Amino acid sequence: MPERLTPLAVCALALLAERPMHPYEIAQLLRARGQDQDVKLRIPSLYHAIERLERDGLIEVSGVDREGNRPERTTYRLLKAGRDAMERQVIVWLQAPRAEFPVLPVAVGEAHFLTRAEVERVLAERRDAVARERAAVRVFQEAALDKGVPRRMLLGKEFTLHRLDAEPRVGRLSPVRSRERGP
Amino acid sequence: MPERLTPLAVCALALLAERPMHPYEIAQLLRARGQDQDVKLRIPSLYHAIERLERDGLIEVSGVDREGNRPERTTYRLLKAGRDAMERQVIVWLQAPRAEFPVLPVAVGEAHFLTRAEVERVLAERRDAVARERAAVRVFQEAALDKGVPRRMLLGKEFTLHRLDAEPRVGRLSPVRSRERGP
DNA sequence: GTCACACTAGTCGGCGTTGAATACTCCACC
DNA sequence: GGTGGAGTATTCAACGCCGACTAGTGTGAC
Numbered sequence A, B: 001m002p003e004r005l006t007p008l009a010v011c012a013l014a015l016l017a018e019r020p021m022h023p024y025e026i027a028q029l030l031r032a033r034g035q036d037q038d039v040k041l042r043i044p045s046l047y048h049a050i051e052r053l054e055r056d057g058l059i060e061v062s063g064v065d066r067e068g069n070r071p072e073r074t075t076y077r078l079l080k081a082g083r084d085a086m087e088r089q090v091i092v093w094l095q096a097p098r099a100e101f102p103v104l105p106v107a108v109g110e111a112h113f114l115t116r117a118e119v120e121r122v123l124a125e126r127r128d129a130v131a132r133e134r135a136a137v138r139v140f141q142e143a144a145l146d147k148g149v150p151r152r153m154l155l156g157k158e159f160t161l162h163r164l165d166a167e168p169r170v171g172r173l174s175p176v177r178s179r180e181r182g183p
Numbered sequence C: 001g002t003c004a005c006a007c008t009a010g011t012c013g014g015c016g017t018t019g020a021a022t023a024c025t026c027c028a029c030c
Numbered sequence D: 001g002g003t004g005g006a007g008t009a010t011t012c013a014a015c016g017c018c019g020a021c022t023a024g025t026g027t028g029a030c
Helices: A007-016 A023-032 A043-055 A080-095 A103-113 A116-146 A151-172 B007-016 B023-032 B043-055 B080-095 B103-109 B116-146 B151-172
Strands: A059-065 A073-078 B059-065 B073-078
Touching: A007 A023, A007 A043, A007 A073, A007 A080, A007 B103, A023 A043, A023 A073, A043 A059, A043 A073, A080 B103, A080 B116, A103 B007, A103 B080, A103 B151, A116 A151, A116 B080, A151 B103, A151 B151, B007 B023, B007 B043, B007 B073, B007 B080, B023 B043, B023 B073, B043 B059, B043 B073, B116 B151
Parallel strands: none
Antiparallel strands: A059 A073, B059 B073
16 A cells, blocks of 8 residues: 555546546646646656556546547546545645755756856846746636636645745845856 | 756766765765755665766766775766756756646645645644744754855755745635535 | 648656665674 | 664665657648
């Protein structure tokens, strides 16, 4: 019983809690709900994740069908063990912050290998990129709220906005020295 | 020329820019400097990363020695290509935010599978954990500054503090409904 | 009617990560 | 003089991730 679930696996289990689905359908729903901004969704990873969930007895095949000549679609159903495992994993994630490792601190830490001018240029580009991303998230959020999507499903967006708003500090934290040329 | 470097690879290259070292020595230095709080340092990952760097011509073996009966130590040296690749990667990371996927938004998004009481309990635990972590980071930071470590090397800690301070919002964002029992 | 393009549905193979194991040294303590 | 724990230095195998590919279906434009 390994039962350490990946974020994608938890999302898949959560959707299967609504009704049985086939993997591709799960992917579509995740995208439609904008959850692909919270979890890294790669189709092959999803298929592997589903396989593991089945192997571990958290879900089971509920049917295989095919339309015309298209590939077979295997539909899966959530099992009790799967529901429990998902809830345990959510508790673990809420309970304590995990050590996660964003690359920005590393990049800032090694920025002294660059010239001050280079650092200033790329950080300016970054500020623009952040502003664009922020705007895009807001558009998505507003559109969803207008369509009546409950706020509960959009909490991820609120986090993202908080995170993006905290970012501009980076610009104010760049004590770099001029380039030394090594090997 | 794949040349997409992992964070650990960049840190290794950065240390090799100081002088040739063997992998274990790199690990020790990273720990000594507290950089293992910014990058995920697992010894086997480091060995693999070094192997790849050598294979890709970014570093080269500068010698193999052994003390007594201990395992051989292979020392590596930074090459020009490695230095350039590292700088390019740092620029990429500074230039634009990458989509990174912390688990907290996912957990909050699926928290409606739990009862309100459970959510409140685990979030309270989380707040304590965050406070403890914050305190520990401050201690490390102060100690380092006292020892004369330059602030540039401690920017990662400042980021961490900002991130931890933003966290308590989570508690104020928990519109959960009471438990529904599904399959 | 056919060509280009987008969508549906899934597989394959190589890359990177990591818990566990190995094996030896040094040192303290009893 | 032996046992146990911490540190040194590396390897192994299983796992998870993902770019690239396959292969069929619908669709609009010329």
